[in-house]
Amino acid sequence: MAGEVGIIKRDITYSGDVLNTTSRIQGMCKLFNEEVIASADLVSELRLGEDFMAQTLGSIKLRGKEKEMALLALKPLRLA
Structure with missing residues (x-):
């Protein structure tokens, strides 16, 4: 969901399950010591x-989800 908030200064705010899930995945970066983590579903698309x-x-x-989600760490390949 997206919406506008504010009277003098207007901002666009987003909320919903997608942002919640994204935040949870981003939190896994610290746990796994990875720069970028994404769901396997997103990577396949x-x-x-x-x-x-x-890397699987x-x-x-x-947290807050009923089902497990397959996560992948993404690393750029560097050409030497």
Whole structure:
């Protein structure tokens, strides 16, 4: 959901399950000591090609979620 808040200075605010899930996944970066973590569902849609390596972190039960979610760490491949 998106909405406008404020009278003098207007801002757009977002809320909902997608942002909650994103926040939970972002919180896993510190736990796994990774720069970028994404769900396996998102990575399969992105078609990253050969520019990134995806490392499976396993199926994780995120706080506030009923089902486990498969997470991947994404790392750019550096050309030497």
